[in-house]
Amino acid sequence: QDLYGRNLYMWAFRASPEAVLLMLQHGVSPFAQQLGPDALDLALEASYLQRELHPALPQILAQLTDPEPSHLARLQRLALYRPALYQAILKIKPDLQLPADTKPNELLSPPLP
16 A cells, blocks of 8 residues: 555556456455545446456455445446446346435546547
């Protein structure tokens, strides 16, 4: 972690899926990020932008105990605009049903061309 409590997940997601999987294999918590998006936020974002589930998503979801509002907002965006991806996530973690009042969030980064 750096001085602000951020871990390397942001940079790992920018580098490659293998970098993210390596961090998970070495026991770096995907939810230890104190400021900004955590690894689940980043995996959901990458899944939305790439139009396929990020390879680390099943491992990250396996460690999820209590989704945060940011997670639910990203899931709602998937449910609205990439419903097949949202259904694939529900197959991995069936208890991630969205409350009816969940609003989708904005993208962290611009869509790829």
